[in-house]
Amino acid sequence: MRVPPALSLCVSIAVAMALAGCEAASEPHVLVIADNVDPSSLNPLLAHDQDTIGYDLLVTQTLVGLSAANRLVPVLVTRIPSRSNGDISPDGRTILYHLRHNVRFADGRELTTSDVAFTYRAIVDARNPVESVDAYRRIASLRTPDRYTVVVRLKQRWNAAVAELFAEADFAFGILPAHAFTSEDVTRAAWNGRPFGTGPFRVVQWQRASRVVLERNPYYRPLPKLRRIVLQLIPTTQGSLLALRAKGVDVTEISPVQVPEARAIPGARVVITPINGVYLLMMRASARPTNDARVRRAIAAAIDARQIARAGYGVLHAADSFLPPVFAWHDPGSTTSDAATVTRELSAAGWQKRDGRWTKAGEPLSVTLTLAPERGTWMQLIEQEQLRRAGIDAELKPYSTALFNAPNGPLRTGAFTLAATWWIGAADPEESVIFACSQRGANGNNSMNYCSRRFDTLFEEQAVTADPRRRRRDFIEMQRIVRADAPIVPVAFESNTDVVSDRVTGFRRNMLMYPVGAELWDSR
Numbered sequence: 001m002r003v004p005p006a007l008s009l010c011v012s013i014a015v016a017m018a019l020a021g022c023e024a025a026s027e028p029h030v031l032v033i034a035d036n037v038d039p040s041s042l043n044p045l046l047a048h049d050q051d052t053i054g055y056d057l058l059v060t061q062t063l064v065g066l067s068a069a070n071r072l073v074p075v076l077v078t079r080i081p082s083r084s085n086g087d088i089s090p091d092g093r094t095i096l097y098h099l100r101h102n103v104r105f106a107d108g109r110e111l112t113t114s115d116v117a118f119t120y121r122a123i124v125d126a127r128n129p130v131e132s133v134d135a136y137r138r139i140a141s142l143r144t145p146d147r148y149t150v151v152v153r154l155k156q157r158w159n160a161a162v163a164e165l166f167a168e169a170d171f172a173f174g175i176l177p178a179h180a181f182t183s184e185d186v187t188r189a190a191w192n193g194r195p196f197g198t199g200p201f202r203v204v205q206w207q208r209a210s211r212v213v214l215e216r217n218p219y220y221r222p223l224p225k226l227r228r229i230v231l232q233l234i235p236t237t238q239g240s241l242l243a244l245r246a247k248g249v250d251v252t253e254i255s256p257v258q259v260p261e262a263r264a265i266p267g268a269r270v271v272i273t274p275i276n277g278v279y280l281l282m283m284r285a286s287a288r289p290t291n292d293a294r295v296r297r298a299i300a301a302a303i304d305a306r307q308i309a310r311a312g313y314g315v316l317h318a319a320d321s322f323l324p325p326v327f328a329w330h331d332p333g334s335t336t337s338d339a340a341t342v343t344r345e346l347s348a349a350g351w352q353k354r355d356g357r358w359t360k361a362g363e364p365l366s367v368t369l370t371l372a373p374e375r376g377t378w379m380q381l382i383e384q385e386q387l388r389r390a391g392i393d394a395e396l397k398p399y400s401t402a403l404f405n406a407p408n409g410p411l412r413t414g415a416f417t418l419a420a421t422w423w424i425g426a427a428d429p430e431e432s433v434i435f436a437c438s439q440r441g442a443n444g445n446n447s448m449n450y451c452s453r454r455f456d457t458l459f460e461e462q463a464v465t466a467d468p469r470r471r472r473r474d475f476i477e478m479q480r481i482v483r484a485d486a487p488i489v490p491v492a493f494e495s496n497t498d499v500v501s502d503r504v505t506g507f508r509r510n511m512l513m514y515p516v517g518a519e520l521w522d523s524r
Contacts, residue, residue, distance in 0.1 A: 034240030060174020060197030092157035104219035
C-alpha cells in the first residue's frame, strides 16, 4: 500500500524521535543496525530469536563457525575435527578440540578449556531455560586434560556432532567466560546486562526496548575496523526502512514485499543471502481439528506455495519439503493447491461442505493461525484467503516475536492450531529434529506434538550410519513420511534480505543468517 505523503512525514518524524540520542549513521567506523526484535536476553544460552542469536556471535564465539560460503571453519580451535586429521576416533564417538592459544576475552583473560567446560555445564543445567539442549545430551563426558584440549565422548556415534556441538548451528552457544559467573545458573548473572566474550565486540550499553551498544574488543585480532555497533530497536521493518532512507540506520532486514521500495532508495543496496530455512505452518497434531491427519493433509492441499512465492519479488521459492534444496538430499514434491485433495480428505474425515464451508455436527472447520507480525503479515493474509477459498475458516492471532518464541509463548505451550513460523537449519541436514518424538514437550523442539515411529527409526539411523548413501536414503524417506502425515505445511524456502547503506563495506551473512567476518566490516 502506498503511504500518503503526510502520513509518510509523520512516520519519518516518529522514527527520528525513536532514534534520538543514538549515534548518527553517518559517523565513520560506527555501524547502526536496525533490530526489529526486542531481545529477552543477550546471553547466548537464553536467546530465543534468530536475530539475537546472530548478534550474540559478535560478542561470544563458538568453537566452530560457518563461512559465507557455508563451510565449517575453525573459530576458537586450530582445525575442524575429522577422521583424517585424527581428531575423531575410528568409532566416531570421541572428538578432540584443540583451542587456539592466546585468545583473549574482552577483559583480557585468556580463553581456556575451563571456559568450554563451564559453558557445557551451563547448557545442560536444568535451572537455565536453554531452548535446545538435545545436541548436548548426546555427550557422555567432556574432559579437559590441559588448558587447550577438550575431549568430548559421545554416547554413540553422531554424524552431525562437529556441525552442532559448540558450533554455529540453528542455536549458537558462544563460549562464556567462566570467571564472570558465580555458578552454572546464569539466569540472573550480572554478566547478562553487559556481556563480553572472545568476539570482536562487547556490550557496553543495553537500554531495554531501545538499543544495544557494542564497542570493539581491544584484545581481538585483527582489531575490528568498526569502533562501535549500535543495534537500534525499531519494531517494524517499515519503520526501519524509513530510518535507513533518512540515514538514521545503515542496515536493516526487510520482508520480501518491501524489496521494490528498498531498491528505489538512493545510496543503498539490497543484499539477498539464500539461507537454510523454510517458512512453514506448524499444525498441532494433538488438538482438534488438526489431530486428524486427513484434516492436516486437506489444509496442506489448500495452500498454494507458488502463489505465495510469486509475491516474494525473487527472494522466496515455493517450498515442497522441510529440507531445502541447498542440500543434495532434498526430495521434491508438489507446491500448488489441490481442491480435489481437500474434498477427498475432508469427506473421508466426516466433514460436509455446505454453502462453501466445511462443517461437522453443525460446527464449521475453523483454525487459529498464530504469528509474530513484526516482519509483516502479508504471507499469513494470503494463507488465510487460500484457506477461506477452500472452505476453511482461519483467524489470525498475533504475538510479539519475543513472546511467540519464549518458553511461555504459544509455540512452547501448544497454544495454537496453526503457527506461522520459520525453521532455520544448521550446517547439517539434521534440522529435522523438530519432528522427533523425543522432542515433544515443553523442553523440546517438536512444537506440533507429532510422532512417527518410522520417522524416528530413520532419524536415529541416519545419525549413526557410516554409509553416506544410506544416510541420503533415510532423509528422502523421512521427507516423504512428513509429506504424508502433514504435521507442517512447507510454504517458502527462505532468503535473508538486508538493505545496506553504500557507506558500509564487508557486511556479510551465512546461510544461517549469522554475521560473517564482523571484524572486517566498516563504514565510511
